[in-house]
Amino acid sequence: MTIKISPFNGLRPIKRLAHSIVSSSFDNLSEKEIKKASKNISWNFLNILSPETFFPSHSKKQLTNYVRGYLKSMLDNQILVQDDQPSFYIYKLSKDSKTQYGVIASVDINLRSKKYILPHEKTFTIKENAILKNIQATKTQVGPVYLTYENKNNLKKIFQKYTRIKPEYFFTSSGDTKHSLWIVNKQRDIKFISLQLSQIKKLYIADGHHRFAAISKLFNKTKIKNKNIKSVPLLAALFDQASVKILSYNRLIKLKKNNSIEVLNSINDNFNDLKLSKFKKPFKKGEVMLFICNKWYSFNLLNSNSRKNLAHETDIDLINQLIVNKICRINKSEYKKYVNYLPGKFEHKELEKRVRKNEANIAFFVCPMTMHEIMSISNREATVPQKSTFFDPKLIDGLVNLKMKL
Secondary structure, eight states: OOOOEEOBOOEEEOGGGHHHHOEEOGGGOOHHHHHHHHTTOSOOTHHHHOHHHHOTTOOHHHHHHHHHHHHHHHHHTTSEEEOSSOBEEEEEEEETTEEEEEEEEEEEEOTTHHHHEEOOBOOOHHHHHHHHHHHHHHTEEESOEEEEEOOOSOTHHHHHHHTTSOOSEEEEETTTEEEEEEEEOOHHHHHHHHHHHTTOOOEEEEEOHHHHHHHHHHHHHHHHHOTTOOOEEEEEEEEEGGGOOEEOEEEEEOOSSSOHHHHHHHHHHHBTTOEEOOOOOOOSTTEEEEEETTEEEEEEGGGBSSOOOOTTSOHHHHIIIIIIITTSOOOGGGHHHHEEEEETTSOHHHHHHHHHTTSOSEEEEEOOOOHHHHHHHHHTTOOBOSSOOEESSOOEESSSEEEOOO
16 A cells, blocks of 8 residues: 655745744643744744634634734735745754754545554644644644654655755754755656665554544545545645653642652552662653652653553553552543643753642652654554644744645
């Protein structure tokens, strides 16, 4: 089965305004961060991606009209331009000492997509529908889904060719991530990239599960209206899985009662290797650091006294089942109230600070999942709890967008 991955006529911001128009992926921004990022800026894609942040009292119809009108204004004012020729886009991300290269392309979504584009996280229907409405209103996909694949091609050759020349765009986003983009529209190079990408058998979703779900829904709705429709395009950024960096997604728990000592004693009873420890970042599956009663403790989730054969479950699953649910007595339906999340880009000191400020009673610093784990979970059509993985660095939204014919 061949996955159809194609060049497309990208819709891009004009160069002189690109750095202010694009945005960090809105999925990873709080309401406060969204407002701050767009403050005093005339044009910014966050107005399209998260209109409810700016107009909380607007009805759904008003929000739909707003995003449609906002994109039209960007086009009318020539803030955005569409490429004349179908193109691939080479995307380089650099942060700290790490650099990764990918290709932004159009991936066909059709009746067979779920067999070769594999998720690892569950999604919220309400969020899927909000993204779908946004796409239907603007007829545009803003920001790509982050896909990874097992490297069996020779794209390195084309990356080397293009990165020797000046990129079309280059700027630094929040978090000191450097973004570079090259446009590939020469037929010879397009054919070469297409040939290399045609060797991919499976794609794994790193970030953008809700966007993928929204486009899948769009295909199903379009297919009902027109049975001749074979597919709809998905805007995607494809990266070799070996180049992908995954950080932990750590937990902050607010207890229903102020009973931290009781919880600590219960954890000690349930795990036979709990010990007082200086903070040491976990590097192996099962290893976890616990901050409680103003002290750090280490233990291994796989050494549970109450359950055996836990190696096939993720560390976050085990924390949820064995500690949050069982010991803290917090049900899954209550997570929104009592559980908070902090990605591994923040050091352990940030967890300490939040517990000491009484934002939480206990904190867990966990070992990051590996790409091998994620692929294994995806291949068996299983999922992990939300906020289990944090891919770093994050892609930018609005740099290359896909205009749809709906």
